[in-house]
Amino acid sequence: MSTATGYYQAGDSWLHRRNPMTKLLGVALALIATFILPPLVLPVIALIVVAIAWSTRLGWQIIRALRIPALLLASIVVVNALFFPGATDRLVSLGPLSITREGLSFGLISAGRVLVSFLVLVTFLFTTLADDLLESLVSRGASHRIAFVVLSAVQMVPRMQDRAGSILDAQQARGLVVSGSVRQRAKALVPLIGPVLLGSLIDVRERTFALEARGFGARPGRSAYRIVADPPADRWLRLAIVLGIVAVVALALSGVLTDRAR
């Protein structure tokens, strides 16, 4: 995974070519369906997502990415199956603990929802460049400052990992011991984390200057030569006039005045 582009996997499939907003709406549809429809639809949605992922030829990468939530899913199923409160229908007894039907079904449903949402999100992330997504959002009116913050944050995590790697090499060249007992490795943590954190925070200063030099903080919109005054009295006057228009139209439609004239 390259540092500058985050988690995007380059490719030329039909999904790569879709507009990011289309894909975003698709993600929203899939997530909403996962969480509000009954759990019977979960395998259907999962199959559809896997089929879509396979058609982009990224199927294997997505399957490999499944190792990330594997522990969470196992944890959800196990803890709920064994420790669901108030469950009475015992299926299997394993010594002092036992798997209950209610717990198992609740655990499987929760884990299924998390799994499907993970698949949807990963498929979206692998086929969408973050820059493209934020550009399409900004062109539709999202704040470009928040877009910068999100984009910067997404790219910053792999960048920090790279930085940590080079600091590790540098400290080892200066004689830092990073193998050995747990205590030794824990002591090696401070000379590693310290420079990573402080280095990133000090960089904030340079970034601020670079952004300001490119007009990042400038307010959108044009400034005007002639300034037209709009005192508060005018606003109330306009409100009264609009209400007057509505009253006139209502009066005409209700025909009160014409009846009176008769």
Add this chain to the structure above:
Amino acid sequence: MSLSWLTVCAEGQTKDCIPTIQLAYLAGIVVAVILLAVVAVRSRDFSTATLALIPVAIAINLAVGSLIVTLRLPIYLDSIGTVLVGALAGPWAGALTGILANLIWSLLPVPGGAGPVAAFFAPVAGVIGLMAGFWAARGVFNLRTDDARVGGFLALAAGIVGAAVSFLVIQATVGIPQLGADATPDDQNRFVLTGIVIIVIAIAVAWASRRTVFSFRADDPRIRTYLTGATAVFAFALVFALARLLFGPTGWFSTINGSDTTFLGGLNLSSLALTDPLGLIVEAGVALLVAAGAVAWARRGDNARFFPVWIGGLTTGLVAAAISAPIAAGVFGGVTGGGTDALIALFRTLGLGVFQSAFAQGLTSDPLDKTISYTVVFLILGALPLTVRSMFSRGEATIAD
């Protein structure tokens, strides 16, 4: 279409009404949306420096948080960046950092993220950012041991102690009704009344002590002594409470007495529960030793200035636990995939319900987690160069040199 179902469920009613718990969730969602709207409006005024800091803080949150998830420790440590931004750039910037960090964490395939778990806790992170900004404005990272504002923090600590003591007294004398499934309206009223009484006592103690015992002028030599004393008292209370919970005659070990054959095959650990008065003396002795060590530590150099930092972290942790427990219980059945799940399993074996075990786990992990986070931020702020700190609206006032 009739709207007769648009009423709150009474006791035992399950059809044609809205359960109170769903009403609570709805209220929570409304509050979260209002918070988000205020943050969005306020974010228009953030300086470029703040906007450049927020991504770095988010990356710190994610990096440390993912590490802790991989290590399966029963804490989170995913709010260090949030507290940092709250301290340097104000509460609303901190809130934005927390919310965005959790949302982005959900989108990235890193440990602890890549799923809806982190996104659901975004409101909690927002509140943590708000509280960090609030405490930083009160000077929590800034206090030297000759500052008069320390009195406020000592008074707050006294209030917390007052609340704890009154809780124990009430439980030992009148008794606090359990809110189980068969609680009568009378029980519920007594529960609420007890809560109100405890809070009133805490406020009264804090206010009174602020006016009398803890009203200092600057450079008062008593401040340092009181801070050292407060550190010792809290260390003693913490260790004693922990020992009592585990080893007391009605503590955790005493419940593992072999009568429950489903737990580890009827293991009998009740011999580890020490009987009074010997047990009391042993536990108090151990706690006193720890407190003595705390006094020795607090008297060295400027270490006593950590106490207000810890009070800030403790209160933030309590608030965070209170807000995150309903979310964890309602959305995930309490299980979120980190090391805290071991605690959840523990509390469930003790017979607590989903909500109660989520709350108990939160109260165990969150205050400790936020105290550690505040301490780390305190150290980071001390190490940041002045040129970086002075770029932010509150940077210069945040920490004493």
